[in-house]
Amino acid sequence: MAQKAAAIVAEGLRKEYRQTRALDGFDLTVPEGTVCGLLGPNGAGKTTAVRILATLLEFDGGRAEVAGFDVARQAAQVRYRIGVTGQSAAVDEILTGRQNLEMFGRLYHLGAARARRRADELLELFGLAEAGSKSAKHYSGGMRRRLDLAASLIMAPQVLFLDEPTTGLDPRGRMEVWEAIRSLVAGGTTVLLTTQYLDEADRLADRIAVIDSGRVIAEGAPERLKSMIGGDRIDLVVTDAGELAGAARIVARICGAEPETRPDTRRISAPARHRVATLTETVRALGDAGIAVEDIALRRPTLDEVFLRLTGHRAETAGEGGGGADGGEPGRAAGRADRGGPERARDQTEKEMTV
Amino acid sequence: MTTATPSAPGAVPLQAPPETPLSRARWALADSWTVTRRYLIHWVREPAYIMWGLMYPMVSVLLFGYVFGSAMVVQGGGDYREFLLPGMFGMTMMFGIGNTMMGVTTDADKGITDRFRSMPMARSGVVVGRSVADMINSVMDLAVLVACGLVVGWRAHGSPAETLAAVGLLLLLRFAFIWVGIYVGLIMKNAESAGNFYALLFPLTMISNTFVAPEMMPGWLGAVAAWNPVSSTVTAIRELFGNPGLGGDSWLAQNAVLMAVVWPLVIVAVFLPLSVRRYRRARR
Numbered sequence: 001m002a003q004k005a006a007a008i009v010a011e012g013l014r015k016e017y018r019q020t021r022a023l024d025g026f027d028l029t030v031p032e033g034t035v036c037g038l039l040g041p042n043g044a045g046k047t048t049a050v051r052i053l054a055t056l057l058e059f060d061g062g063r064a065e066v067a068g069f070d071v072a073r074q075a076a077q078v079r080y081r082i083g084v085t086g087q088s089a090a091v092d093e094i095l096t097g098r099q100n101l102e103m104f105g106r107l108y109h110l111g112a113a114r115a116r117r118r119a120d121e122l123l124e125l126f127g128l129a130e131a132g133s134k135s136a137k138h139y140s141g142g143m144r145r146r147l148d149l150a151a152s153l154i155m156a157p158q159v160l161f162l163d164e165p166t167t168g169l170d171p172r173g174r175m176e177v178w179e180a181i182r183s184l185v186a187g188g189t190t191v192l193l194t195t196q197y198l199d200e201a202d203r204l205a206d207r208i209a210v211i212d213s214g215r216v217i218a219e220g221a222p223e224r225l226k227s228m229i230g231g232d233r234i235d236l237v238v239t240d241a242g243e244l245a246g247a248a249r250i251v252a253r254i255c256g257a258e259p260e261t262r263p264d265t266r267r268i269s270a271p272a273r274h275r276v277a278t279l280t281e282t283v284r285a286l287g288d289a290g291i292a293v294e295d296i297a298l299r300r301p302t303l304d305e306v307f308l309r310l311t312g313h314r315a316e317t318a319g320e321g322g323g324g325a326d327g328g329e330p331g332r333a334a335g336r337a338d339r340g341g342p343e344r345a346r347d348q349t350e351k352e353m354t355v
Numbered sequence: 356m357t358t359a360t361p362s363a364p365g366a367v368p369l370q371a372p373p374e375t376p377l378s379r380a381r382w383a384l385a386d387s388w389t390v391t392r393r394y395l396i397h398w399v400r401e402p403a404y405i406m407w408g409l410m411y412p413m414v415s416v417l418l419f420g421y422v423f424g425s426a427m428v429v430q431g432g433g434d435y436r437e438f439l440l441p442g443m444f445g446m447t448m449m450f451g452i453g454n455t456m457m458g459v460t461t462d463a464d465k466g467i468t469d470r471f472r473s474m475p476m477a478r479s480g481v482v483v484g485r486s487v488a489d490m491i492n493s494v495m496d497l498a499v500l501v502a503c504g505l506v507v508g509w510r511a512h513g514s515p516a517e518t519l520a521a522v523g524l525l526l527l528l529r530f531a532f533i534w535v536g537i538y539v540g541l542i543m544k545n546a547e548s549a550g551n552f553y554a555l556l557f558p559l560t561m562i563s564n565t566f567v568a569p570e571m572m573p574g575w576l577g578a579v580a581a582w583n584p585v586s587s588t589v590t591a592i593r594e595l596f597g598n599p600g601l602g603g604d605s606w607l608a609q610n611a612v613l614m615a616v617v618w619p620l621v622i623v624a625v626f627l628p629l630s631v632r633r634y635r636r637a638r639r
Contacts, residue, residue, distance in 0.1 A: 054473050058636060079475040080372060090466030094397045106389040107476045109382065135400065151470065 007032040007067055007159050007190035008053060014061035015048055015214075022048040024214035026062070030207075032158075035191040037201030037222075040211035041307065046194035047087055049211070050163045053192065054084045067158045083152025086163030086194075090148060093137040097128050097147050100136060104151050122150040126180055142173025146180055153184070160184065162193040166200060178203060199300050202226075210310060218310050228309075232298050234272035234279060239292040241266050247293075250285045254278060272298055372475065383477035390471075390484020394458075395491075408454065408492065412447050412500040419443065419566065420507050427567075433599025440500075440509040441521075441598055442565030445589040447496055448529040449560045453553045455489050455536025460549040463541065478635055486533045493529045497522070512597030521595035524615045528588045531619035534626035541633045564589055568601045581607055584622065587614035 006029050013026035022045050030036040040046050051057040053066055055075040064071040067081040091100045098119050105115025123132045126146040131139060136147060145165060152160060165181065166174040181204055185191060195201050201208045202222045210218040210225070218225060226232070234255065238247045244261055251259045251270050255278060259270035272278040279298055286293055301309075373379040398405045420436045427435040462468045471481050511518045543549040562580045563569075569580035580586060590611035593600040607614060 051469075056469055056472055076372065076475060079473060082473065084470065084473040087466070090470060092393065092467055093465065094400055095393065096400075099396060103389060103393055104470075104474070107386055107471070107474055107480070109385065 005032050005068070006030060006065075007034075008036070008192055009065040010049070010053065010062065011064070012062035013049065013052060013059055013064060015045075015052060015057070015059045022214055023052070023059070023062075026211075026215055028209055028216055028219075030190060030192055032190055033188045034206040035185050035193060035204055037205030037208045038192060038194040038211055039196070039198060039201045039208055039306075040194075041196060044211045045214040046211055047163055048214075050084070050086075050161045050192065050194055054082055054161050055079055056084075080155075081158045083155075083157035083160045084163070085145075085148045085152040085161070086165045087167070091136050091144070091151055094135060096133050096135055097123060097139070097143075098132040100147060101150060101154065105154050108155050110154075118154055122153065126150045127176075140173060141169045142176040145169065145173065145177050149177070149180055149184075157189065159190045159192070162191060164194050164196065167196065174200075198302065198306055202300065210306065212307065212311055226301075232272045232275055232300055233269055233305075234282060234296070234298055235267065235269050236282070236286075236296040237294045238266050238268070239294045243291045244268070246289065247286060247291050250289060250291075251282060254281050254285060266294075379477070383479050383483070386477040386480025387483040387487060390480055391487040391491075393484070394488035405492070405495075409496065409499045411450070412443065412496055413503050415443055415446070416440070416500065416503045416507060423566070429599050434508065436504075436507050437509055438593070438599045439566070440504040440507075441592045441596060442563075442589050443504075444497065444500060444525050444592065445528065445563070445585045446560045446565050447500055448493065448525055448588070449532060449585050450556060451489060451493055451496075451529050452532045452536040452539070453556050454492065455485070455533050456540035456543065456549055456552065457546070458485065458489075459537050459540025460543045460546055464545050472634075479631070482537055482630060482634060485537065486530070489533050489536075490526065490530060493526065497525060509598070510596075513595050517595040517597075521592040524588055524591055524595075524612075527616065527619045528584065531584075531622035531626075534623055534630050537630040538626045538633060541630065559583075560585060564601060568603075570601075570603070581605070584614075584618035587611050587618050591615035 008028065008030040010026055010028045013023045014021070015023040024045075026045065026049055028036070028038075028049070038046050038049065048057065052059045053064055053071060055071055055078050059072070066078045069077040069081070071078055092103070095103065098116075101119035101122055102112075102115045105118050106112065108115075110118060120129070120132075123129045126149065128143060128147060128150070131143060136144060139147065149162075149165070162181065166177050169177065178200070181191070181193070185204070191204075193201070193204060198208075205222060207220060208222050208225050209216045218228065220228070234251070236247070236251070238244055241263060244263060244266055248259050248261050248268050251268050255270040255272060257271050259268045261268050275298055279296070283293075283296065373382045420439055424435045424439060427439075429435055429438045459468075468481070511521070513521070539552060540549065543552065562572075562576060563583040564580060564586040569577040569586070571577075572580055587607065590600060590608060591614070592598075594611060602608065
């Protein structure tokens with residue numbers, strides 16, 4: 001047990017749909033027992049990558065290994081060792097939660113009695129024991145996602161793929177799913193998690209890989225990545241537009257960087273390298289100068305800002321143009337009316353991040 | 356490689372994959388049954404779904420037997436409803452394509468097909484399980500139709516063996532159409548386009564000898580109707596049930612029973628491999 005082996009290895013993966021290149025030299029290594037957050041906007045290729053690694057999609061070039069087995073040549077072996085949850089796999093909506101888990105248990109050949117026992121255990125573990133005899137279609141978004149997660153864990157997989165596990169959930173559902181994921185991670189499962197939210201990757205992942213146009217453009221521990229992109233920011237809104245310039249000077253002195261000012265919204269934004277220290281110092285200095293502030297908060301950079309920093313262009317969201325890489329899966333969005341748009345969900349994340 | 360399990364209490368050890376052909380076959384059989392069971396549970400939990408399916412043939416018998424039937428005269432003589440019912444049997448078998456297709460497309464759309472595909476279950480389990488469930492459903496459809504037929508005056512006049520053979524030919528046709536349904540369901544992008552295909556099924560079943568003789572149609576359409584696989588089955592079962600038929604001395608009419616076996620086998624030979632291949636490869 002000298003060093004940790006890699007649970008997921010992808011080398012130069014390529015995948016083309018009719019017109020778009022979904023993956024274009026995708027490289028990724030995830031050490032055993034760690035959580036990797038694959039961060040990127042819609043259409044960056046996240047789902048394509050997960051579907052290839054989970055043996056659901058054939059690819060055009062490159063090589064991939066999961067749990068020590070080649071994804072293309074030893075797909076059956078890979079399937080014994082993985083669980084998939086999220087956009088890429090789902091549960092039966094007519095069946096009850098218990099019937100769903102029982103069915104999947106039978107398909108793992110546990111036998112009827114053990115499948116039933118395992119279903120009860122998992123329902124208990126994910127706080128679904130009471131809802132166990134209700135149809136899955138009557139579940140809330142968070143409950144359904146947890147059932148989904150439970151279904152992936154019947155056999156205690158070595159590698160777990162979570163494809164946007166919280167997209168479209170309300171803040172409460174999101175917290176429930178995060179909680180469930182954290183308890184799994186404590187058990188030592190290797191997890192590859194895709195997300196559009198820096199905040200989510202930051203909370204759950206040991207390492208974050210940022211994906212854009214089908215390739216990983218930055219990778220590292222969340223701390224490193226955040227320092228690369230300038231870390232947290234302080235945002236404030238002054239009450240009187242006339243004091244914007246004065247406030248900006250104070251912020252510039254404390255943050256040691258020229259802040260961005262928006263006269264129309266009276267907003268000032270700057271990197272907050274020392275987080276809470278920066279915040280308190282700013283509050284005190286503004287108070288001393290007699291400048292009234294309507295709102296002041298620390299926040300993580302949004303995905304847009306991360307992308308702007310790393311790529312020089314804004315995150316292009318597929319869907320409007322319809323030409324994105326994951327746009328090769330048009331049926332999916334239509335089939336899932338329970339998902340809120342990414343914009344709405346992002347707003348929720350930002351609110352939560354406000355200190 | 357002993358990673359701690361995520362849910363230590365009661366975590367299940369990995370099942371050894373089947374090694375011998377025999378144990379593989381046993382796994383495939385068990386997986387198919389599990390999938391069939393899923394649909395049986397659907398019917399129990401949502402009986403309305405299956406009730407609507409059974410309503411359709413009943414309404415059709417009334418509609419075609421009495422609304423249109425009152426204006427119809429059978430060429431060779433005989434009661435129109437006696438002539439019509441075998442046609443309705445054949446038509447219902449063909450409409451099964453739509454049922455199968457909708458089910459397959461919905462599963463793929465919702466992502467449950469992907470969950471099955473990400474599991475180490477037998478690759479054949481999903482499609483075989485589906486086809487068994489569809490066959491059970493078809494037997495129920497057929498039973499309801501036969502009951503309706505008996506009520507409106509249709510009778511099987513042949514020997515018990517001939518009657519059984521006729522039922523067998525109908526189910527054989529349905530079995531063949533399951534694979535058409537699975538294939539079409541797999542290539543459909545979403546439930547919406549599957550719904551559009553559904554609308555296309557109706558004329559496809561009409562362009563046959565179900566309601567009128569193909570000879571009465573314009574030449575080219577009559578040829579299509581005569582060569583429609585449904586037509587062969589319907590001619591064959593009219594013969595076996597001893598119901599009034601269209602007669603005719605074309606090769607197709609003379610060899611209806613043979614063609615009622617050959618057609619389904621050809622359809623299976625084409626669409627079964629296509630479906631399995633499509634299922635194994637990625638959907639999109």
